Amino acid sequence: MKDENSYYSIKESIHDRVQDQVIFNEANEILKDLYGTNAEFREGQYEAIEATILHNRTLVVQKTGWGKSLVYFICTRLLRDRGRGVTMVVSPLLALMDNQLSAATSMGLKSDILNSRVKDRRVEIIEELKNDELDMIFVTPETLFSEDVQEALPNIRIGLFVIDEVHCISDWGHDFRLQYGNLYKILQRLPMNVPVLGTTATANDRVIEDLRHQMGDDLFISRGPLSRTSLAIQIVHLEKKNERYAWILQHIHELPGSGIIYCLTQRDCDYLADFMKTNGILVRAYHSGLSEEQQMEAEELFRTNKIKVLVATIKMGMGYDKGDITFVIHYQCPSNIVSYYQQIGRAGRSIAKAYAILMHGKEDDEIVNYFIDTAFPTEKECKEILGNLRNSDGMRYYDITSAVNMRKGRMDKALMFMENEGYIYKEKSKYYATPKKFIYDREHYESVTDMRRQEREQMIALTHIKSCYSRFITECLDDPWAENCGQCAACRGKNFISTEISPESMKIANTYLERLVFPIEPRKRWIKSNVTSSTMIKFQNQRGICLSRYGDPGYGELVKRDKYNNRNFCAELIGKSVEVLKPLIWEHGIRYITYVPSRRNRMVAQLAEEIASRCNLRVLNLLEKSQAPQQKIMENSSHQCENAYTSFHMKKGVKVPKKILLIDDIVDSRWTLTVCGYRLMEHGCEEVYPFALADSSERKDGNE
Amino acid sequence: MRWQTAVKGKMVMNENSKVITTLCSYIGAEKGKIDPLEPKEWGILAENLRNQGMQPVDLPGLSDADMKSKLQLTDQKIHQIHRLFDRAPSLTFEIDKLAGRGIQIITRADKEYPRILKSKLGSKCPPLFYTAGDLSLCNHKGIGFSGSRKVTGEDLEFTKKMVAKVQNAGYGVVTGGAKGIDQISMQEALTTGGFVICYVADSMLKKIKDQLILKEIMNGRIVLLSASKPDAGFNVGMAMMRNKYIYAQSDATIVIRSDEGKGGTWAGATENLKADPIWSVPLCWDQQYDGNQALIRMGCIAIDENWDVDLKTANMKFRAGYCAEEMSEKVVPLMSADHQFKSVMDQKDYTGEQLSIVGIL
The missing domain is CATH 3.40.50.300 (P-loop containing nucleotide triphosphate hydrolases)
Structure with a gap:
């Protein structure tokens, strides 16, 4: 059994590998200053330091706890002593930065953090960077590529680039991140004499090979055992x-x-x-x-x-x-x-x-497969957005939303993908097309997707x-x-x-x-579309109740089944609805119920009648729906809002009560309930409580 | 995901180019803080490197002592060079941003750098160009169009006819991307199926937002090049420098309309006539504009609607006229384009009068 914390004996072997005695002496001195005269480098630590200082591209693949930060802490000290610029540590982890900062500071490195949490001091820190006052800066990719930091960059001297969790820049990596895609390109363009150190605890051969391509062929790789016996x-x-x-x-x-x-x-x-x-x-x-x-x-x-x-x-x-x-x-x-x-x-x-x-569990597969299958935008999605941009003089985000019928998550993904690929760019608040010819590298995306499926199999095998x-x-x-x-x-x-x-x-x-029910939060603002502008909604619904997640085991499954068979909702669903609605009805003294009208069938109307008879409510038929496309084919909020807004109206000559329950079978974007509630309140209703059997809104894209 | 494709192949700079860009690009430069090497300074340094059997990429590895002894650099220059190398990482972000908009940098160390410019201008070639579009267009033969920003209907008609003629003969159109004749010749060439090599004078970033240009870049029918950084506005000095590139890129250049003794068209045409050998066969519309007639007297070959796009004959005519005495008389009393440019650029603030000398106002 290997001792996890055993130090590597440097007596013979390290000296064989020391290329530069000056660097070794200095690095060793720093180490001993920190950890006492008996301290010695762990296996591979010194080699990584030397490789980094001697302008090599260095990749450290070592398990958690091996001491990766010590490598770049010492490098920073050495480089700063040589008059070089600040060490920029790019890390995706906000939570980690505070730890790293205090470790760096205790080593006597003047360090600071730039991320979305740093608000008041941001200007000050950027100024310190420009004045070359910091030895080390920890920054997230998002902040690094933000406007103010980019603007300041020409006046910031960078002596060493550290990319923490560097496997994220490999698209063969398990959690490739879009913001890291930018870093990849920066790495490619950096002159070879700029030292770059990438660190990770998780990279298999394939990822290492990919990183070698990206970081340069004469990459120095420090790799150690990954098993953690604790x-x-x-x-x-x-x-x-x-x-x-x-x-x-x-x-x-x-x-x-x-x-x-x-x-x-x-x-x-x-x-x-x-x-x-x-x-x-x-x-x-x-x-x-x-x-x-x-x-x-x-x-x-x-x-x-x-x-x-x-x-x-x-x-x-x-x-x-x-x-x-x-x-x-x-x-x-x-x-x-x-x-x-x-x-x-x-x-x-x-x-x-x-x-x-x-x-x-059972549902894991569905979730994971969803992530795998939707990781890349489709060719059609890209082309639709690109086509619109190419025939414009730049478009704002909301212009695109109303131009293309696409889910927000999908659209965001396609935009980010194409920006990374250099087909579009964003300047100020507008998107523009670049002259780059669009090529959808289907084969590559499919092979990445295939590989992810295989990796999934491996995980199941475990x-x-x-x-x-x-x-x-x-x-x-x-x-x-x-x-x-x-x-x-x-x-x-x-x-x-x-x-x-x-x-x-x-x-x-x-x-x-x-007992688990889900709240239906009221929408507060209109979204920009052809018929609405992004303003406060004057008449907002009350917080409502939704019985289940569409298709989920239990009630969600029942809703799906009944809806699919196009027959009345079963007694179990009605019973459950009554159970969760009763407290609400009593609490607010509600005496009326109305429903979202449909041109296709009376399922919702019947549901309202059943609930009404068991909760002692009166059903009012107040709303009507004009001939319009089905709401469910509207893919994004702007389209959904517009469609609902133009579809639902009050019936002529009806009287509206002060408080009412508004029910529908499925809630997705909430625009239908929002618009129906709005119409009711326009006509004198004061409180509208929405209720739905199931929520079918999409799973958040990305699994964070 | 292979965002990689964005930077694969020739889009990634070679290491020599990275060094040249680091030392010479004005992107993100701030006077007094980061001073890139002047094109001339780089020319000398590159020459010294060559003499030592070294390449630009060897420069970062040299000790100060070596830089001093082998490359004859002063302490001050060495310090400047170190400062420039220090900015390499941050400059990389800027370059990447440009690339994301479709703008690449090519340096003299790239094989895509217009060969014809190197062969005609030698050390006067700028160390780098910002470009958008298919650079291989620069390897095709082309004819330059030059003329004032203000044009008459007649000028326009003649330009269109000439564009049609040169296109039929298989030439591309070389222009400066300014208003007037530049724009007309470019548009005419593009709308009639030709191709254009455009040495732009103002903001490249703005130019590539133009839908027509964007489309034609994608169709591979226009390439934009500029020696000034892409976010730069119109700049007198750069506009003058650009004449050189237009003439050197072209097998022949047609002056459509020129003022006499002033203006960019005049400066470019006379600069070409002074070059030895000339960069481009000098052609001039035989129209009753003072400038045109003066240029013809100085040796430009007069052409009219019936011109047959025969450059060989035109060139022979020019060579025959070159020896005629009236030309040298005419040239000597005039300031050279370089001189004009210099005298203006030496001033801190340009007056309207000075700008009008070089034809900007």
Whole structure:
């Protein structure tokens, strides 16, 4: 068994590899100043430092905790002593930056952070950079490419480029990021004499090969064993959502300390966190759908061990440096081994033992496949946008929204894709076409997609193997040092945590999931379209209720089935509707119900009648729909808003009550309910409460 | 995803080009803070490198002592060069931004650099051009069109006829992308299926937003080149420099309308006549404009509607006339274009009068 923290003996071997004695002496001195006279470099650290200083392009592929930051800290000191410019550390992780900053500062490097959270000091920091006062700056790709930083750049001397989590720039990498696409191009254009250091803990042979192409052929690669023996992996086979909820509830306190539960979507995070909170567990959700304040609060509570669990998307991912994370649970199975390795790598950094528990369920496949299949914009989507831009003198975002019938998420993806590919560019607030000939490299996108499917298969395979999990993982990462860990449930031949679920916890989970309803938040602003401009909506709905997620197990499935068979909604759905509506009706003293009219059938009207008779309401037929395209073929908000706005009107001569329940079967963009509510209130209604059986709005694109 | 394609192939600069761009590009330069090398300075430095058997890419690896002894650089220059190398990373962002808009940089170290310019202008070639469009168009034969910004209906008709003629004979149109004759000849060439090599005088960034130009760049029928940075506005000095490139790019150049003794058209035509050997067969419309007649007296070959696009004969005529004495008399008392340019550029603030000398107002 290798000792994870063993220092490499430099006595003989390192001296053979020292090319530049001056650099070695200086680097060694810095190290000893920091960690005492007995300190020695870990295997590969010095070589990486020397390679970087001698203007080589350097790639460090080492496991978490190996000491990658020390490499560029020392490089920075050496380069600054040689009169070079600031070290720019590009990192995708906000959460990591504070840790890195304090580490750098304690080394005597004058450092600072530039990211979206730095607001008041931003101008000041940029000024310091221009004046060459900083030794090191940590910056996110988004901020680096923002206007003010770009404007200041010509006056900033950069001595060393560090690209943290460099695998993100490889499109063969598991989590290629669009903002990193820009960095890729910068790397290609940088003169070879500018030192560049890329670091990652997760790159297989294929990614390393790709990075070699991108960073330059004489890339110096420092690569070490990836296995982390402090981690004990266990796999928990629980297919159903309610079982996994129950298991977490029952067993979470058997795990010591605090940890992370990873989910694939923001929504899953929110619900699971809510479930745990409802049952008295100290927990916070964490994903990019939350406000910056909420994120920071969650980080802080987690950092100071004030909560047991952080339920997070991959937003809480790479490089987060909290040494005492005791466990990482995967509520759903991630899309590939590399992501998985990275995520469990958060645990047990400075403690002797940590647990990684992998669950996987039925719905995971659907989610992951959705991410894989929609990763690239289609040729048609690109061409539609490009065609519009080429025949214009530049278009604003909303001009494009109303010109193309495309979902916002898809449109954003296509815009970003084409900007990265150099087919379009953005100046001020307008998009323009470039003269570059459009070529859709279908073959390449398909091969990337195929590879991602294979990687997914590999991940599924992990859940079925009987041999060492850790070995399987590190072998997938092409680690030549892969070996049995002796720690995982497979090696030990027994689980650490029982997979048994008691009837009590099962009941709690079931009750919770059954009671789960979803709010319908009122829309507050019109969106720019041919008939509306982006102004406040004068008459807004009240917050409403939606029974289920369309197609989800349970009620969502029933809605889908009934809708598909085009028959009346079943008694179960009506019963449930009445159950969730009664408290609302009582609370607000509602006595009337109306419904969104349809030209196709009376399903919604009948639903309203059924609910009315069981809740003692009167059905009013107040709205009418003119001949119009179906709302569901409208792909983006601008089109949906326009279509609803022109379709729905009040019937002539009807009287409108002060409070009313407005029901529909499916809610998607909320524009139909918004416009119908607006019409009712235009005619004297004061409070409109929307209700729908199912929500079919798309899953957020991207899994943060 | 292969955003890579955006920078694959020739779109990525070679290492020599990266060094030249770092040292010579005015992008993001701020006087007194970052001073790029003047084209002339770079010319000398490049020459010294060559003499030492080195290439531009070797420069960053040299010690100060080597720079001093081998390349005869002063301490001050060495410091300036270091400062310029220091800006390489930040400059890269700017270059990338331009590339994202369809503007590339080519340097003298690139094989796409217009060969004809190198062979005719030698060390007077700028170290780099900002370009948009298919550079291989520069390897085709072309005829330049030069004339004032203000035109009459007659000028317009004649220009159109000449464009049609040269196109039929397989020539592209070389212009300066300004208003008037430049624009007419360009538009005529593009709308009638020809191709255009355009040495632009003002903001390239603005030019590529023009729908027609965008379309024709995609069709491979126009290439834009500029020696000044793409966000630069119109600049007298650069407009004058550009004449050189237009003449050198063209096998022959037709003056449609020129003032006498002033203006860009005049400056360009006389500069060409003074070059030895001339860059371009000098042709001039035999029209009763003072400038045109003066140019014809100085040696430009008079042409009219019946011209047969026979450059060989025109060239022979010119050579025969070159020896005639009346020409040298006419040329000597006039200031050379270089001199005119210099005297204007030396002033800090240009007066309207001075600008009118070089034909800007």
